[in-house]
Amino acid sequence: MEFIKLLQKFEKDGKKLLNANQIKDIIFSDNIYETQVRDSKLKTSFWPFLQIDKDKNILDAFCSCKTGEKQGFCEHLAAAFFYITKKNEPIHVRFKKSFFNALFKIVSFYIGFEKKNLKKKKNGSYFYLSSSKKEFFYIETKGKEIERLEEYLKEKKEDKDALKYSAISLDDMNLIKEGRASDALKYEMSFFSDLAKWFFLLAEDNKYKIEFKEQQDGLYSQVIVIFADIFAKFYIPFSSFEEIVPTLNTVEAKLKLYEFQGKKIEKILYDRAKKSFSIEKTKGFFEEEKEQKKGIKVGEYIYVEDIGFYPQKPNELLKTDVVKSDKISYFLSKYKTIFEEKIENEKIHLKPYFPKYFMYFDEDQNLHIKMYVFEKMDFEKPFSCFFGSWAYIQDKGFYLLEDLFFEEIEEIITKENLSEFITENRIWLHNFEGFQTHFGAFQSHLVYTLTKDLNLVFSSKLEFPGEFENFIDFEEWIYIKGIGFFSKVEKRLNLPIRPGLSIKKEKIAKFIKSNREELEQIDNFFIENSPIEKIGLRIVLNEDYKIVITPEIKVKEGFDIKNFQFFENFMYLKDRGFFEITKSLKLPEMYEKEKIVTKSNEAFFITFELQRLKPYIIFLDKRLEKPKSLSLKLAKIVKRKRKSKTIYQVNLEYQSEIGKVNALDMQKAIIENKKYIFSKAGLMFFKQARFNWLKNLKKPKKSQKDQFLELTSIDIIRLFMLEDVKVAKTKDAEQTKKLLNELQTFETDKFCDISLLKASLWPYQEIGIKWLWFLYVNNLSGLLCDDMGLGKTHQSMALIAAIHKEKNFKFLVVCPTSVIYHWEELLKKFLPSIRVYVYHGVYRKLDKFTKDCDLLLTSYGIIRSEKDKLKKLKFELAIFDEIQIAKNINSLTHRALSNINAT
Ligand SMILES: [Zn+2]
Structure with missing residues (x-):
């Protein structure tokens, strides 16, 4: 488009250059041209570049002159364009159909595409002799054409080659590189096509002569082309002659192609009333087929000596005077260019x-x-x-x-066929305003309901807005005037699901199972996300203390189990749909119905089965739960003299996160030989070591009063060793503590001298240290488990002070890493005479401690990792701070601690 306007702008100047014969040379490959245009004003030549299609449209243009560079076009380009397109078709199109192209192509196939195949004579001519000494090609030049020929036959002529390569496709380029190019492509790229173009362009503007010589099989076998300064001979074998026949009319030669059998179509007229064409022809000089029969067959043609070639199958138009309406399409399509040229009263x-x-x-x-x-x-x-x-x-x-x-x-x-037509052509219909197809707007659904009697009934429902009145309902489509077609998208489900189907409630589960895939296509048939949180078991103790297990469905928040209907494995919620209780959600078979555990099975059940059922448990009676934490609380202690003995009546309660149980109840159960108890503090197994003190108590002779256990002072010591007993905060707390205080003022032979401790103790801490001293002297290990902030550290240090006073013993203090330096600080401050070695960090060395220090301060982590090393040392006293870490007897720390060698 743009080039057309530019061309118009330079038309005048371009034509001036053309008429002044300023086109000096032209090279082209396919539709790409480079034309030498002489600019006499600038006294130089330009080589404008043009790409032109077969319809004479400019695809690309470029000239290196100033105007060309500035405006994208110039008079040189215009001149070149007019030269190239001066005849009915551009040069490259005409060249392809030309006689010279055909001629050179034929000889090139016989000679090959290598330049070296041509031999040079002394006089400067070139020739090719076949192996049978036949001269296939001969060319001789004079004057300036000598140089021209030499240039074409030079090994390298970059300009032309570059142009050729720029004009071929990438695919062809690859074929050439891979050596797989066809002969036609090889010819295109060869010097033969250059020679053909040379001849073709010369013939455009110069005189030439074409002669046929050397009769062979009734036809000529030699073509001679003569220009003013060129003489060329081509050997054309009989079998190849056919190829030049269609090109004969592009040159002036003795032999011609009589396409219309020598006749001529003069004009064609269309009769619009009769709907027919009339073909008017002249009578030709060669009319009768009889004459043709004298000729010889050359491919598709008949050759008549020294006259030319006639098509064997004559053009049908020549035999036709009137083309009737039923033949119009055929003739127009077959001979459209003839019709276009010859018609006089229509276009x-x-x-x-x-x-x-x-x-x-x-x-x-x-x-x-x-x-x-x-x-x-x-x-x-x-x-x-x-x-x-x-x-x-x-x-x-x-x-x-x-x-x-x-x-x-x-x-x-027709109405009956419309549905199918629309379905098949809905894409095409999108081109028609008001007749497009629309989706999703009006749908006919298969829907279902559950009747009062719980039968499942299917029906069809069309979602159709009331505001549209002007519509036509087809099978699958609805047409709404001015808008188009709407798919009803009735989901065509396979039988047996169809509107009107009713399923009895007893058969619903089976029906769903066997039609699952189809039912999935019905909106809201299945509840997409499970409404079930869990299907599980409720395990409780009944009034007779028997374990009762009942299945239970727990639904997610927002659902209410009461609103569900059950159909075997399926549950249904109104307005929501069905849901299958799948196997993964189902219970072990034996618990699908209520079950009561017999007393004989009870121990097995609580020991093993209960654990196995854990994933299913929705509700578990607190009394069947194993408590996570359990502490012993001393609610009251009363001192009684019985005969010569002192007896302590204690009210002890085990307290868990679940509740509490009186130790007395536990003792009763133990006496009854029970292995466990369902208590308000949870399920407790007596085989646990922490209950040993209870098992070791003497059985009471008489029935015990109230909630009291009777303990001797040794029982109490043992209890305090095994259990972390806390004093309950009751109104008797003061009284209890007072008694405990008395209990713990056990006298020892050895005086507890804590003068090394540079701190003063609170009175209760002094009780603590006495207690520890007592344990120490009696070779009992102990745990000091006061509430937080009561100064366990101080009491421990006091004990260290007292023991150190006895002898230069070795001490071990183990604490969490986080408080190790706090400990160090405290030890240095309050026990300056004790030499502390902090066994921690990467540079720790045990021998430093053994040589120079009294106290090894380390962490649980190191104890764990170096238990073998530490086992070899002997400590008089080992203190474990924050010992709860080690209390769990299964922990690694516990195992490491048991290896520590402390008396
Ligand atoms: Zn230019």
Whole structure:
């Protein structure tokens, strides 16, 4: 488009250059041209570049002159363009069909494409002799053409080669590189095609002579081409002669091709009333087939000596005087260029047109689809007509139509066929305003309901807004005037599901199971996300202390189990759908119904089965739960003298996160030989070591009063050793503590001298240290488990002080890493005379401690990792701070601690 305007701008100057014969040379490859244009004003030549298609459109243009660079076009380009396109077709198109191209192509196939195949004579001519000494090609030049020929035959001629390569496709380029190029492509790239172009361009503007010589089998076998300064001979074997026949009319030669059998089509007329063409011909000099029979066959042609060639199958138009309407499409398509050229009273348009359509519904709801070319009334005009792929539009002419949707101007789709038609052509219909297909707007669903009697009933429901009144309902589509077609998208489910189907409640589960996939297509048939949180078991103790296990479904928040209907494995919630209770959600078979554990099975159940059922448990009676934490609380202690003995009556309660149980109840159970107790503090097994003190108590002789256990002072010591007993905060707490205080003021022979401790103790801490001292002297290890902040550290240090006073013993203090330096600080401050070695960090060394220090301060981590090393040392006293870490007898720390060698 742009080039056309630019061309117009330079038309005048370009034509001036052309007429002044300033086109000096031209090289081209395919549709790419470089033309030498002489600019006499600038006294120089330019080589403008042009790419031109077969219809003479400029695809690309470039000139290196100033105007060319500035404006993208110039007079040189214009001159080149007019030269290239001066005849009916551009040079490259004509060259392809030309005699010279055919001639050189034939000889090139015999000679090969290598330049070295040509031999040079002394006089400067070139020739090729076949192995049978036949001269296939000969060329001799004079004057300036000598240089020209030499240039074509030079090994390298970059300009032309570059142009050739730029004109071929990448695929062809690859074929050449891989050595797989066809002969035709090799010819295109060879010097032979250069020579052919040379001859072709010379013949455009210069005189030449073409002679046929050397009769062979009734035909000539030699073609001689003579220009002023060129003489060339070509050997054309009989079998190849056919190839030059179609090109004979592109040159002036004695032999010609008589395409129309010597006749001539003078004119063609169209009779629009009769819908027919009349063909008017002149009578030719070579009329009768008889004459042709004298000729010889050369390929598709008949050769008549010294006259020329006739097609063996004559053009049908030559035998036809009138082309009737039923043949119009055939003749127009086959001989469209002849028709275009010869028709006198109409116009034939060869450029294809795409037909247009419009559509409407008639009263009987049949759809009419009508074709037109320019306006809807095209074919309504009295003389307009449609001939297969050709349309005759009155006053406009004939048009070739492409992409016809129907064979006729009008197609009527009956109401019965419409549904199928729309379904098949919905994409095409998108081109028609008001007739497009729409999806999803109106759908007919298969829906279901559950009746009062719990039967499952299917029905069909069309979602159709009330505001549309003007509509036509087809099987699968609904047409709404002005809007288009709406799919009803009735999900065509396989039998047995269809509207009207009713399933009895007893058969619902089986029905769902066997039609699952189909039912999934029904909206809201299945609840997408499980409403079940868990299907599990409720385990409780009944009034007789028997374990009762009942299955239970726990639904997720937002659901209420009461609203569900159950159909065997399926549950149904109104307005939500069905849900299958799948196997993964199901219970072990033996617990699908309520079960009561017999007393004989009870121990097994609570020991093993309960653990196995854990994943299913939704509710567990607290009394069956194993407590996580358990502490012993001393609620009251009363001192009693019984005969000579002192007895302590204690009210001890075990307290867990669940609740509490009196130790007395536990003792009773132990006496009854029970292995466990269902208590308010949870399920407790007596085999645990922490209950040993209870098991070791003497059995009371008489029934015990109230909630009291009777303990001797040794029992109490043992208890305090095994258990972390806390004093309950009751109103008796003070009294209890006082008694405990008394209990713990055990006298020892050894005086507890804590003078090394540089701190003063609170009175209760002094009790603590006495207690520890007592344990130490009696070779009992102990745990100091006061509440937080009561100064366990101080009491421990006091004990260290007292023991150190006895002898230079070794001490071990183990604490969590986080408090190791706090400990160090405290030890240095309050026990300055004790030499502390902090066994921690990467540079720790045990021998440093053994040589120079009294106290090894380390962490649980190191104890764990170096238990073997530490086992070898002997400590008088080991203190474990924050010992709860080690209390769990299964922990690694515990195992490491048991290895520590402390007396
Ligand atoms: Zn220019």
